[in-house]
Amino acid sequence: MNDNIPLNNHYKQIEKAIQYIDTNFKEHPSIEEVAHNVGMSKYHFIRVFKEYVGVTPMQFLHSVTLNYAKEHIKESKSILDSSLDIGLSSSSRLHELFVNLIGVTPKEWKEKGKDVQITYGFGQTPFGKALIGFTLKGICYLGFYDHNKEEVFQRFNELWENANLIFDEKLANEYLENIFIKNKKYPLLVKGTNLQINVWKALINIPDGQIITYSDVANRLNKPKSVRAVANAIGKNHIGYLIPCHRVIAKSGAMSGYRWGIERKKLLIEYEKNRKE
Known part of the structure; x- marks a missing residue:
């Protein structure tokens, strides 16, 4: 293997690696296997791949798998069908993949928050008015507003469009007081890439x-x-x-x-x- 090629000449090898991962991700190829396929040593391949792509080969492989799962799960009759189709050992492994990367379960992704119960309300903070939303897993929204109450609610509603929203202003103000006055810590439930x-x-x-x-x-x-x-x-x-x-x-x-x-x-x-x- 020739690991002495200048960095700017590695483009074709990285392109080949990406194509190999895209084609074989269901088989979960090892990093050694991908590196060997493009004619590089494992650790040199990891360094060069991250320099070009911005993430490690393993992170890229997870991303490709996740993107496929998100699309496949829309049409699948069951979570297990999706797990087997992408070569994962069980539905719990797919669940772990979703939780680790995007903070929601496959079921929550497929149904866009359906049956997820979110309590929300408006209240005062030392920095103005705010809307807060929270679940049993943690706080899932906190947005400030001045006169645009409808706008901040629209943002919140779009983020959790199919969730079961429960309005409770008293409890919302208790949360806000705990956060801003009593400095209490809460877990955060985020939704993102x-x-x-x-x-x-x-x-x-x-x-x-x-x-x-x-x-x-x-x-x-x-x-x-x-x-x-x-x-x-x-x-x-x-x-x-x-x-x-x-x-x-x-x-x-x-x-x-x-x-x-x-x-x-x-x-x-x-x-x-x-x-x-």
């Missing part, structure tokens, strides 16, 4: 009172060339404050791109900064 979820995890790890740039987030994810994709993922965050997208600013220092208002973003940053001091 693998990239979005990884970006949101990175945001949670930004220390309280600290601000970083979109480039910083991309670098933390080892995706320095994917700043725009990372920014788009940050913009899709549907759990404000708890997933602190307000702590990310442009490289120029501009406070841009906050769906709940630039002034609120400035206020959140100053509040956390002063609290830390």
